[in-house]
Amino acid sequence: MPRKASTESQSSRDARSGVPDIELLLEKSHWLRRELFQMVSTTRKGHIPSCYSCNELLVSLFYGGVLRYRKGQPEDSSRDRIIVSKGHAAMALYPILADIGYIPTQELTEFTKKDALLRMYADPSIPGVDAISGSLGHGLGIAAGMAFAARSDGRSQRAFVILGDSECYEGSVWESAFFASHQGLDNLVAIVDRNGLAIMGRTEELMRLGSLEEKFRSFGWEAVTVDGHSHSAILGALGRLGQTGGKPLALIANTVKGKGISYMEGRSEWHNKMPDAAQTAQAWKDLETNCISS
């Protein structure tokens, strides 16, 4: 299938007005879903549903004027840090990293191929990737260390982490949640991709996670629940950054695993299953229209 050309890469928040350009974000969302499906359907590697549940989270961060970075300069040590701690979705970063000039675009077609740059799970040998992923429960602690270092140096750098909701089963997440709160790391943002599914089924049936908003709040975080597929909702909540009274910020983003491909949505069995020819055709059909509208 043909790739749709990416729109001009730029921060979509108008410098003068500070208002995010929702149209651009919608377009980026649509573009990212198609890029990712292209990567996965050609190499038959990767985890599409997990990427699609955090699709809007990444697009909002990179194109909604949230993350501070310079295009083409991954080595810039002052740029904000972003860790996709749910490592099976870290590949969702790759098209964005190509789009902002951190990695060559042709690398996308080489995803997981012999000796190629882009691996199934991201790690810092890939320009723009700030932590290794693939084992759950590390990203929040590593990001907390980065946020601590930035603050102790008097730098304005922030650290953002995207956690899976099932990742929050890992005890180390809560060790780090304790730490970030006690240290008052208000330059740290945890975004939980609350798609409600683990590999084996629904989180609330496997082992109840309950209200993650309440849990983070009880650990001393500023916590808010948002529609994780609405750019305006995500960006609205991230507007609290820097106004949390010294608390780290947690966004619980309610999402749909597999969002955008009809037969994958909310179905745990698609975690790492590959579509057959008919299913692939159906997916491209589904992806012709944008599933996101705000």
Place this chain on the structure above:
Amino acid sequence: MATKPRLMRDVLIQEIYTRAGKDPNVLFMSADLGAEALDAFRADLPKQFIHPGICEQNMIDVAAGLSASGKTVFTYAMASFITARCYEQLKVALGAMRQPVAVVSVGVGLGYDDAGPTHYTTEDIACLRALPGVEVWTPCDEESTLEITRECLDRPAFRYLRLERPALPKIYDSNFRAAMSAGYCEVARGNDLVILSSGFMLHRALEVREQLRVEGIEAAVVDLFRIKPLASRNLTTYLEHFSHVITLEEQCLAGGFGSAVSEAMADTGLSRPLLRLGLPDRYFFENGGRKHVLENCGLGVSSISQRITEFLSPMARRRSSMPSVPSQTSF
């Protein structure tokens, strides 16, 4: 009268404190293990001390983030908790992310007297040396502790430092620095056999050497203070001068110190009768303290001497040249 030796942890922290006073990028994290020298560090450099909670996993992940941001980081806790408890963090966040963090453990082996299996660390060499990219160091006195600490400050790397809980007598004067790059040092001469050890057991090896001398056996004693990376070729070239090789450790034998030496010998083609002395494959619940547990395990000075003497006997020599037959049936 000789001055009382200082605790290794105080030597280490005092040196870090001195450096941290001049360099705000030097940070010290303790998962709730104290030290006299740490009290001063916390009081004078509060911004450079981090208590990550009794959360060893968090400590290592946070250390990785700090290190990735250019900080020189020391992480510090009781040996059994900063190794097995957070092994996956060591592997992923420090090893695979290549973060030059110093991991300092206190009370290796049976160092936490009377505490039992939760506090004994009888597998840390086997565990840590299995991780690619880590250096594993075991100081045996103040001087070696000081120089290894300086190395961590001057050339940060992913290092695992195995400190003793009690203070140990002096082995080195100012000569440790010169031996550092080799990774081992002959601390006592002898021509009949060589005993390789480190840390607490190195001192025991020297006692064994004295006992063997009474019996007319001259044993060399080597401090193999860096078990990883092991200077295999140099070490086995040195070992070639001896007819028998003995390793002595306060670890279970599977994968530990003696295993590393035997691998070096096998890999470099050195064939010598090798006696690996260490702890049996079990957990240690018995009361009576470190000395008693070691006695129980055949690692008292007299027991070790006797085992070595037997090993040197003609019958044992014949046995060692035979194909592998269980020792119980070879007599």
